[in-house]
Amino acid sequence: MHNNLFLIILGMGIVTYIPRMLPLTVFHRIHLPPFWRGVLRNVPYATLGALIIPGIFLIQDDPVFGILGFVSAVLASWLGANVMSVVFISVLVLTVYTIVS
Secondary structure: OHHHHHHHHHHHHHHHHHHHHHHHHOHHHOOOOHHHHHHHHHHHHHHHHHHHHHHHHHOOOOHHHHHHHHHHHHHHHHOOOOHHHHHHHHHHHHHHHHHHO
């Protein structure tokens, strides 16, 4: 059992290391056109949006709960709050909403 667990952890480490290592070692000499560099720079933001947006509407039976948390987080971050403050403000707003409703 312990050998299987070790092999699984080792395999997962290798699988996650390869995509991070390849761009640094193999593709660092390739110069992409500005358009493709821009596309690749925006992939993390698009992925983050694809992961977060469905969760906003599916977090509870009441979709207003997720929308209110999202809007409060966006407003707090737009006003310049740091990450911990954004999380705290969103939790505070949703706590007040839960108590009031």
